Amino acid sequence: MTASDATPRLPDASMGSTARHRTSRLVLVLSIVARMPQGLAPLAVVLLAQERTGSIAAAGLAGGAWAIGSAVSQPLWGGFAGRGQAHRIEAATSVSQGGLLLLLAFGPWEAGTALVVLAAVGGLLAAPTSPISRTLWPQLARDQHDLDALYALDATWQEMVFIAGPALVGVLVAVSGPDAALLAAAICGAPGGIAFAWVVRPLWRQRPATESRIALTTALKSLAGPYAALCVMALGLGLVEVGVPAVAILEQNRAASGWLLALWSLGSLVGGLAASRVRWRRGPAERWPLLLAAVTLGTGTVVVGWHFGLGWLGFTLFLSGLALAPSLAAGYGVIGDRAAVGRRTDAFAWTTTFLLLGFGGGAAIGGVLADISPTWAFAAGTVVTALAVVIAALNARTHAG
Numbered sequence: 043m044t045a046s047d048a049t050p051r052l053p054d055a056s057m058g059s060t061a062r063h064r065t066s067r068l069v070l071v072l073s074i075v076a077r078m079p080q081g082l083a084p085l086a087v088v089l090l091a092q093e094r095t096g097s098i099a100a101a102g103l104a105g106g107a108w109a110i111g112s113a114v115s116q117p118l119w120g121g122f123a124g125r126g127q128a129h130r131i132e133a134a135t136s137v138s139q140g141g142l143l144l145l146l147a148f149g150p151w152e153a154g155t156a157l158v159v160l161a162a163v164g165g166l167l168a169a170p171t172s173p174i175s176r177t178l179w180p181q182l183a184r185d186q187h188d189l190d191a192l193y194a195l196d197a198t199w200q201e202m203v204f205i206a207g208p209a210l211v212g213v214l215v216a217v218s219g220p221d222a223a224l225l226a227a228a229i230c231g232a233p234g235g236i237a238f239a240w241v242v243r244p245l246w247r248q249r250p251a252t253e254s255r256i257a258l259t260t261a262l263k264s265l266a267g268p269y270a271a272l273c274v275m276a277l278g279l280g281l282v283e284v285g286v287p288a289v290a291i292l293e294q295n296r297a298a299s300g301w302l303l304a305l306w307s308l309g310s311l312v313g314g315l316a317a318s319r320v321r322w323r324r325g326p327a328e329r330w331p332l333l334l335a336a337v338t339l340g341t342g343t344v345v346v347g348w349h350f351g352l353g354w355l356g357f358t359l360f361l362s363g364l365a366l367a368p369s370l371a372a373g374y375g376v377i378g379d380r381a382a383v384g385r386r387t388d389a390f391a392w393t394t395t396f397l398l399l400g401f402g403g404g405a406a407i408g409g410v411l412a413d414i415s416p417t418w419a420f421a422a423g424t425v426v427t428a429l430a431v432v433i434a435a436l437n438a439r440t441h442a443g
């Protein structure tokens with residue numbers, strides 16, 4: 043058996059329904075704790091670089107370096123995790139990133155170059171928590187409804203990481219500075235990653251699997267359609283997110299951007315929790331275009347809503363967010379269904395990379411468009427999300443045929 047012939051499986055095939063339920067919820071909770079640095083560290087690194095150097099440009103470079111490192115880290119570490127080393131990779135990267143966060147916070151770093159390099163390394167050490175947990179859901183789910191619920195809860199609580207993380211950073215920075223926020227990220231990430239690795243270890247066993255011998259390029263090629271839809275969807279989200287602070291600036295209320303984006307994420311939270319309770323009659327591939335169409339429709343209301351004031355913008359952002367987590371969950375379901383069993387962790391790792399690339403590209407393009415008018419950014423987000431609907435629908439039809 044080669045090193046790549048490894049797939050996760052339950053340690054006891056006779057594990058009952060109740061045991062599966064408890065185990066899946068424990069894995070979910072610990073995975074969210076281990077993912078907290080994703081919500082805390084990026085903003086904290088930007089604020090630390092700005093405070094240390096006094097340069098907004100250096101802060102932007104540090105934030106970009108962290109994002110690039112994170113995008114590279116997931117397929118890198120996810121590949122090793124998928125070869126039967128999940129618990130070791132999770133623990134090693136979590137502890138290493140925690141140590142680097144402490145080094146950033148308490149080291150004598152004043153030069154922008156040093157901070158940018160350390161930020162890149164910090165992002166590169168991001169643990170593959172998300173692909174590991176998503177790889178386990180098909181093994182831990184009691185039935186298809188439970189599997190759909192696990193993907194929905196995963197996407198929903200991931201959203202909470204991005205809501206609570208920046209908010210907590212704001213509080214900690216106001217009280218004690220960016221170094222306190224980095225310390226909090228290390229405290230959550232390292233112990234959380236170790237605990238997650240400890241729970242994952244007995245769930246991950248090597249066994250022969252023909253699918254494991256499929257070349258990575260072949261395995262990923264079969265997922266090109268879902269990856270394209272997710273990346274384009276994220277591109278649309280990035281466009282919208284940049285348009286929101288542009289509106290707040292025009293309204294001479296910069297602070298409003300925080301609660302406006304929070305309403306958007308709150309809509310996603312509500313939609314994700316509701317989706318986890320639904321017994322879907324359609325499979326993930328069939329319902330994904332419909333959910334993306336709902337995201338498109340919601341984004342379209344934002345194009346109009348912002349012209350009537352911040353209150354209406356907040357309301358339309360909440361509506362737009364309702365289908366976000368369910369759409370992501372359906373996308374994860376498609377990836378999980380189509381990925382070769384032995385390459386499932388790799389598949390989910392690359393999912394994170396494509397989402398980050400799409401979101402980053404949307405933010406970059408959105409900045410240019412929002413400088414002309416927020417309407418341009420929101421309208422572009424609507425058009426791009428509509429393109430994601432087309433890609434998902436064509437992919438579903440091709441796969442069904």
